[in-house]
Amino acid sequence: MEYQIDQVIHGFKLCHKEYLKDIQGTAYYFEYQKTHTPLLYLSNQDNNKVFHIAFRTPSNNSTGVAHIIEHSVLDGSRKYPVKEPFVELVKGSVNTFLNAMTYPDKTVYPVASTNDKDFMNLIDVYLDAVFYPNIYKNKKIFEQEGWHYHLENPNGTMNYNGVVYNEMKGVYSSPEEILQNELFKQLYPDSIYGKESGGFPDDIPDLSYDEFLNFHRKFYHPSNAYIYLYGDGDIEAHLKYLDEAYLSDFDFQKVDSQIKLQPYFSKPVESSSYYPLSGETQLNNKNYLTIGWVLKDLKDDWLAFDILTNILLGENSYPLKKALLDLNICEDISYSYTTSVRQPYFAITLKNMMDETENIDRVQATISNVLSRLVEKGIDQKMLEAGINSAIFEIKEKDFGSYPPGLMFGLELMDTWLYDQDPLSHMRMDDAIKHVKAMAENGGFERLIDKQLIQNHHCAVVTLKPDPGLASKNAKALSERLEKYQSSLSDDEIDGIVKDTKELLAYQNREDTPENLATIPKLELSDLNAKARVPQIARGMMDDCFVLWHPAPTDGIVHLKFYFDIRTVAQEDLAVLGILNKLLFNVRTDRYAVDEMDQMIQIHTGGISTNLEVLDDVQSEGQYQAYLSIGGKALIDQIDHLLELLVQGMTASHFDEKEIIEAILQEHRTKFENRFLTSGNVLASQRLQSYYSQSAALYQQLGGIDFGRNLTAICQDYDINFDDLSRKLLRVYRQVINRNHVKLSITCEPVNQNKIYHKVKRCLQSIDNNEQTLYSYHFETEKKNEGFMTSSKINYVTKGFNIKRLGYDYKGSLFVLKTIMDMGYLWNRVRVKGGAYGTGFSVSKAGDLIFTSYRDPHVANTLQVYDEAGKYVSEMQISQRELEKAIIGSISTKDHPLSLAMQSYVADRQFLTRQTPEWTQIERDQILSTTVDDLRKCGEIIDAAMRQNALCVIGNEEKIRENQERFNELTFIQK
Ligand SMILES: [Zn+2]
Structure with a gap:
């Protein structure tokens, strides 16, 4: 049905409609007349539907x-009075x-489903x-999600x-x-x-319950949505x-x-502050410096500025990044640019910088010189x-991984919508591309630099x-603040806090009643x-080379991936292979400087990685495969360029540019050290597995903590190490890139298959x-049970073992158990x-x-x-309804729509790990038919694994x- 402008449908008046090619x-733009709530409907054929409601907050x-x-509105509401409807969903x-x-200026509640x-x-x-949360009735929600004084007995220490x-x-x-703050x-x-x-x-405990409620009252209204x-x-x-x-x-409010x-500002501002870093580390190269600009009146230039940041800083060889790296005063440089604030900003950050003030x-001088020269x-x-x-390739490809495309469009719209500007102005990509192309021809990019950075x-x-000393100083200040408060309280007041704490714990321990749980809607297994x-x-085969073909509607894009078997490299050279992986396509080749x-990669391809x-x-315990994978993507009419670049990188790389290589290694070293703070859970669980698994021990050399240590060692005595490293890199490179031990994966439209076949075949010949x-x-494994100590306030705690080594098999019920543990047992307790x-x-x-x-x-x-x-699982009480929910939730993660690139990635992995279609179907059957008894039997498996007592903590x-x-x-980690 075609809606007319000004037509009113169920209280919504249509104000604007527009076809969006991308x-x-x-797009239908409505306004709900009674409350003036705007609603934007992007209607197309995508069955991965998305809804969000956002509030300006x-x-x-x-x-x-x-x-x-x-957090709190998701803890129960009028129709759904359970502790955490979100978790039940x-x-x-x-x-x-x-x-x-939660963003600095808005809060967004998105959902998506294909059903x-x-x-x-x-x-x-x-x-x-969002409209009827239980927060008004139940103060415990505020205490649980926000903050509370925690004191379990009158003589304890308050927290x-x-x-x-x-x-x-x-x-x-x-x-x-x-x-950033x-x-x-x-x-x-x-x-x-x-x-x-x-x-x-430090400020969170200043928030009172009343202020909290008033904030909701004020902003969570349809007139602000x-x-x-x-x-x-169905619109x-x-x-x-x-x-x-x-x-x-x-009503309207x-x-x-x-x-x-x-x-x-009429002139720039400067500030300097401190961050906590513990241990006897060298402090002179642990500084951070960031220089940021608030951009002025960016309007149609939002995409141009994005492109500009890439041109200046996207690669080590690009002018601004290169000039800054050449100063040799820091280990890594990053930049950020966002239009998700009312006045967009851009910032350049230097990490692990030397301490001297003149730096x-x-x-600043370097930035201003480079920019002036470019203008x-x-x-x-x-x-x-x-x-x-x-930029165009990215727009065309729309690869959001496992995120629904509609979700990303919806968030993008908010960049203008929230500030009362045209919500579609970032959605008209053809106009945006035309605009940047014109700018490239008439000096627009130079004017952009001048206006936004030089004159700004x-x-x-x-x-x-x-x-x-800062970490312990802060901890001391906090405990003094609490001690002071605690000692100012009378015995009655202390008893009151103990009572509140106990009541909160009791509330958290209480299970939802079956009647309340039944209010949460769910699908049936038959859905x-x-x-x-x-x-x-x-x-298929291409001469002697095995090929996996993925036919897909790629809109003219071709994805190629080479899997080189790493077993051509000796065990003592694996650390070098780890470094080679970071250098390929970032060093000079016969034909191209870096x-x-x-x-060339940016002009002709969608990227090489x-x-x-x-x-x-x-299917067989202890068996594994290991590859150096090299992937690239391009539009079909650029396939010759893509292949030429791949061949250059795979066969004609040189590892002799000392400074360029040093900059890359320093950057990765800094990134690796940061992972101890930001993704310690991943590092710790990989490490834990290396205590008993050969494949995980191998990965430690290639990308785990052993790799990080090796990188640090090389960087520390780089001048002494370089010649030897350079020689080894070349040797390992020649060993691993080998036509006899490579598999290929190709994703393209079936019509292009023939054309690609012949071109890739020629490429293989080189x-x-x-x-x-x-x-x-062979790796000596032992249960090291390591603790990696950082200056961070928080921990990443892992424990586990391989159940096949203990005589158990993987089965679908373990996957259902994951849903129950993640959203139930662990969620509540941890x-x-x-x-x-x-x-x-x-x-x-x-x-x-x-775990x-x-x-x-x-x-x-x-x-x-x-x-x-394990004990909990063995004795688990769970209703049929709750079991079905867990099965549905588990299956849903298997059926997630994926981008085309992700689909090929998953298919390759399934093939290489021998998850045959039959194997996958058996797993699904097991998931769908899981009984409470199947789940309880998993308790014994967990117990057996925990008894091995293998753990790793960062x-x-x-x-x-x-x-x-x-x-x-x-072990002490320098971060
Ligand atoms: Zn949060």
């Missing part, structure tokens, strides 16, 4: 009120996305949550506790977050962006539902949520072409220095597809096919009560059973929760030392 659909302090509300829905996000019934269920739970409080403590353990404070001192919407840990729908849904049915079920119950503009001047002499046309082409005095220079998704894949290579993959065989011995590796930001249980198909926690304040308590899990120095007796080795 989403192959029509500016806050003028750093108590984190917006963030705490975001995750368990029993086939959603393809379900989350909530109509499920989609409506999700929307209803979310709307009831702050709360989910958001702990989450933000974790966030502010990272120097980069502290730096400081930059915002400096750039936007008079606007809400100068505050921390997530909550600054933005509703977005996307996909192939009229959706409007009718929104009208009848929610919006008609409200004037909500003052305007985001005030930050007045522009700040040198950095004066004009930007190289090839550079512009590279920047523009890579709204700039802040922020430095952050390490302070070894699920019984057949496992089987990837379309064809096998900067030329970078440009390399990776080291160790893949466990799912790869060496020397006879190579295939080595077999997250809600323990205060960790995240926690998980998993059993890989190869049999690795692992992990993420940004966790505890060590011993968490390990105890893991140890008791985290807070004092916490780890407190638990010394649990570890065999303690």
